[in-house]
Amino acid sequence: MPLSDAPDDLTPEAAVASAQSGDDHVEPVLPEVVRQRVISLAAGAMTGVPLDELPMPLRRVAKFAPNRRARLGGPVIAMQLSGDPLLRQRLATRIVNDAGDLGAAILEGVAPAAADPVEVAALAYLARPDGWRSMVDESTEAVRAEAEGSVAAERIRDVEQRLARAEHDRAVARVEADKLRDELARLRDETTGLREEVRSLGKSLRESQARERKATDMLSAEKGRAVRAAADHDAEVRRLRAKLAEAESAAGAQRQSAKDARAVDDARLWLLLETIGQAAVGLRRELALDPTDKLPADFVADTSADRPENASGAGAARALDADDPARLDQLLSLPKAHMIVDGYNVTKKGYAEISLEQQRNRLIAGVGGLVAQTRAEVTVVFDGAERVHGLPPAPRGVRVLFSRKGETADELIRRLVRAEPAGRPIVVISSDKEVVDGVRRHGAYPLSSDTLLRRLSRS
Structure with a gap:
């Protein structure tokens, strides 16, 4: 109940x-x-x-x-x-x-x-x-079902984890297999290269051994000839020493004679220079020539070239037809020398990897240091097609010009050379054959762009 x-x-x-x-x-x-x-x-x-x-x-x-x-x-x-x-x-x-x-x-x-x-x-x-048995049975079944469900869920989770690990391991294995294949291919290539190198070294070794045997034979023969030559050399040395003693005696006498002659020449040259100097002073006073604040290149720049807004004028030199930087220094040391530089011809040969603006700034700064050392007049000419405004201030003594529309930098350089008086040392820096030939006809000294670049690299 x-x-x-x-x-x-x-x-x-x-x-x-x-x-x-x-x-x-x-x-x-x-x-x-x-x-x-x-x-x-x-x-x-x-x-x-x-x-x-x-x-x-x-x-x-x-x-x-x-x-x-x-x-x-x-x-x-x-x-x-x-x-x-x-x-x-x-x-x-x-x-x-x-x-x-x-x-x-x-x-x-x-x-x-x-x-x-x-x-x-x-x-x-x-x-x-x-009905308690049915209740117990139903509850028991529910408990067993829940337990079995938990076991099944746990197995499913375990299987999923195993699958995930297996997938990860397979991916890792694929990556490792790819790496091993790449490494195998690389080792095969290295092995092939090493085989070729071994064959080449073996051939070189055999050739070296043959050359060594040949050199040994030649050395034996040369030793014999060297012994004979040494005996002949000793005899020749004794003969030459005797002649050297005679020559030193004669040279002493000649040096004394040359010293006396040079003293006479120095006296004559001093007298000549003193006479010319006094004559020049009198001629300047007679012609009433006043110092000028403009140079010939300034007149060409005013009529046939464009200056950047912040360019400044200066002074520099003329040189010998040689590529030695020492010759450039020698020419720039001449009185009133004027150096004209083909700008882009120098920069594109020396540092073409940087921008045109950086090329111009680097060249202008370099020749500014050269002007400070030599006190020469320097004019740097750039082609007008690449003209830009707003250049940084040019160093003291450096004139920067751009060719005008319709005229190239080469033509402006030749115009600057023609404007200089005859006898003034003019140095033109350019590797352009037409520029070199043109300025040489007007008495200028052309030097290659490498000469100036090498001189600037020493500064």
Whole structure:
């Protein structure tokens, strides 16, 4: 009879006994988790039960704390619950009352859908209401299904992890295989190269050995000739020493004669220069020539060239037809020398890897240092097609010109050379054959762009 249908004067123990009266006495097989829950509930319900009301096997177990009671006396409790219906009835009454609404629902034979199947199975097993076996079976199936689902999910996760690791390992293996293939190909290429090198070295070794044998033979022959030549050389040295002594004696006499002649020439030259200087002073006074603040190149620049907005004028030199930087220094040391530079011809040969603006600035700065050293007049000419405004200020003594529209830098250079008076040393720096030939016809000294670049590199 369900607990809700019992008479009012029926106690909970009587209700549990009434609910169990019609059930089969064959014990069901419980899952381990349900069995442990039954033992735990029974162990807790034993608290407060007088020892004399408990079976003898449980009296010693009842003295333990509930947790130790379930852990240490679990088998004894389970055996007593299955074999002593009266004990199970007493404990079930306490357990059902403590379970509250869930216990009342179990006594009515109803298992709430949201209830824990383990708890439902344990309470149904202990209270044993009508239909308790089906409740235990259903809860057991739910527990087993949940356990199997957990196991299956765990297996699935394990399989997925293994698959992920396998995929990662396969990707790593592919990468390593590619690396090994590349390394193998590289080693094959190196092996081929080494084989060729070994063959080449073997051939070179054989040739060297043949040359060594030939050189040994030649050395033996040369040693014999050297012995003979040494004897002849010693005789020749003795003869030459005798002649050297005679020559030194004659040279001493010649040096004394030359010293006397040079003293006479120096006196004559000093007198000539003094006469010319006095004549030049008188001629300048007679012609009333005043110093000028403009040079011939300035007149050409005013009429036939464009100056950058910040260009400045100066002075420099003329040179010999040679590529030695020392010759350039020699020419620039001449009085009133004027050096004209074909700008882009020099920069594109010396530092073509940088921009045109950087080329111009580098060349102008370089010749500025040269002007500071030599005090010469320097004019740098650039082709007008590359003209740009806003150049940085030119160093003192450096004139920067751009050819005007319709005229090239080569033509402007020739115009500057023609404007200079005859006899003034003019140096033209350019590797352009037409420029070199043109200025040479007008008495200038052309030097290659390499000469100036080498001279600037020493500054």
